[in-house]
Amino acid sequence: MTTAAIVKDLRTDTPGCENKIHLNNAGAGLMTSPVLHVMKAHLDLEAQIGGYEAAAHRRDEIRNAYQMVGQLLTCSPENIAFTNNATDAYARALSCIGFKSGDIILTTNNDYVSNQIAFLSFRKRFGIEIVRIPDVETGGVDVDKAWELMKSLHPKLVAVTHMPTNSGLIQPIEEIGKHCQQLDILYLVDACQTVGQLNINVQKIGCDFLSATCRKFLRGPRGAGFLYVSDKVLQGDYEPLFIDMRGAQWEEKDKYIAHKNATRFEDWEFSYALILGSGAAVKYALSLDLNWIEERIRFLSDYAREELRKLDRIQLLDKGADLGGIVTINTPTIPAGQLKALLDKNNINTSLSHRSSAVIDFDEKGVDWALRISPHYYNTVDEIDQCIATLLQPDL
Structure with missing residues (x-):
């Protein structure tokens, strides 16, 4: 089966995919029907x-x-x-x-x-x-x-x-x-x-x-x-x-x-x-193949970072030689609550981490919050693109 066919079947097993773009798997992934x-x-x-x-x-x-x-x-x-x-x-x-x-x-x-x-x-x-x-x-x-x-x-x-x-x-x-x-x-x-x-x-x-x-x-x-x-x-x-x-x-x-x-x-x-x-x-x-799961999540996360890195208004926060399925960003000119509210309004689930959750890391990076975008294998490139397009809306 192609990756697209596998993902389609996985989404069929995931009722939550019908109503939301769920990019908050680092908080809680969508449960399967089984x-x-x-x-x-x-x-x-x-x-x-x-x-x-x-x-x-x-x-x-x-x-x-x-x-x-x-x-x-x-x-x-x-x-x-x-x-x-x-x-x-x-x-x-x-x-x-x-x-x-x-x-x-x-x-x-x-x-x-x-x-x-x-x-x-x-x-x-x-x-x-x-x-x-x-x-x-x-x-x-x-x-x-x-x-x-x-x-x-x-x-x-x-x-x-x-x-x-x-x-x-x-x-x-x-x-x-x-x-x-x-x-x-x-x-x-x-x-x-x-x-x-x-x-x-x-x-x-x-x-x-x-x-x-x-x-x-x-x-x-x-x-x-x-x-x-x-x-x-x-x-x-x-x-x-x-x-x-x-x-x-x-x-x-x-x-x-x-x-x-x-x-x-x-x-x-x-x-x-x-x-x-x-x-x-x-x-x-x-x-599923555990290695396929890892590769799929890495692919979607790397794609998100690559696209977000192109945006002037976005500060990509992730550091390290090996990065996985949590993509963290900050928007210096846009308040955290406003950013999260816009994503919520567009049925896109993400989550915020504040300084109290990462004092050492956030102080070193010079930020007091981060938006987490955490895709899973059942997410699609189109969903990542919709999330990024929302971050580009002119009213932000």
């Missing part, structure tokens, strides 16, 4: 026979959701924990590390705001130190500096966001992972924006934890995420701070035993409709 069907069917079943009974009835499908995510990340389903969202997954990973005063978290300048706030909270509560690896001049983390800092500082944790929420930058997480493995340093990767967009292989990355959401480029439901946990962590004494009866067995009055697999990081109470929807979303992604 995802909606699975979730609605389970909710109907819960209403008919009861929530506990419906989960028991769908036991095999629920187990299959773990297998789907394991296949997506190239790991065992035993290494997967489902969570409420990517930030929840990230927090559970952080909480299992026994930080004490003077310990170092080595991180980057391009990170998700909630991660940075969590680090600052740990500094306030436990007295840890936060060290940020410098960027290279062209944008993105300096891997050589990272190696030097790992050797000299011996950090407790290296934490890197694969793609920040405020930029199309793709960080070299595999190179950093090799250094972490050489020095046996715990490595946490935030893949919130890249799972479903890029072909992710946790074995190649060499990470101990990887957090992700289902609502973005995986096109799954909101309120669902997952955490990959390495065998090294599962075989060690690591467990989340607020472990519950899903993650451990209460053996005696003053004794519990944590489970050996990643369910150690889960809560007992789940929305199983969301887990089933997440499994369906991953299955849908796997039914």
